[in-house]
Amino acid sequence: MSSISVGELKSILENYPDDYEVVMNIKHKYPISKEECLRGWCAYINGVKADDDFREIRLMN
Structure with missing residues (x-):
């Protein structure tokens, strides 16, 4: 997997x-227990999408 750098994110x-x-938003195809949540909910950011109607920047995986 690849991700964007801090510099790229700042620039965007x-x-x-x-x-x-x-x-x-992070979605999984399988359930993650409470004990494994920190390890299981890690995701690389590899894109950014702006939603001007809701004034949101969405980090994409």
């Missing part, structure tokens, strides 16, 4: 107003 985000909310 500087084009959007400061009051936009940054969100990320």
